[in-house]
Amino acid sequence: MCRNIKRLRIPSGSPSDDEIRAAAMQFVRKVSGYRAPSHRNQAVFERAVDEIAAATRTLLENLSIGNQ
Numbered sequence: 813m814c815r816n817i818k819r820l821r822i823p824s825g826s827p828s829d830d831e832i833r834a835a836a837m838q839f840v841r842k843v844s845g846y847r848a849p850s851h852r853n854q855a856v857f858e859r860a861v862d863e864i865a866a867a868t869r870t871l872l873e874n875l876s877i878g879n880q
Contacts, residue, residue: 821872829865832872836864 820827820835827835840860841847849857 820868821875826872829869832868833861833865836861836868839864 820831840857844857844860846853846857
């Protein structure tokens with residue numbers, strides 16, 4: 813059951829916040845092994861999604877594109 817995380821860096825523009833969050837959610841689900849966390853783990857699960865989404869946005873905004 814291996815799924816690819818959607819590629820977010822595309823020539824036609826930058827991804828939406830929803831697309832970045834969905835990719836972060838997919839990553840956290842894969843790493844944690846949970847589709848949905850227990851009530852007790854909800855806060856840490858959501859915090860991880862937020863942190864990964866923020867890091868992804870920073871990465872995409874700062875990548876040099878092409879042969880620069």
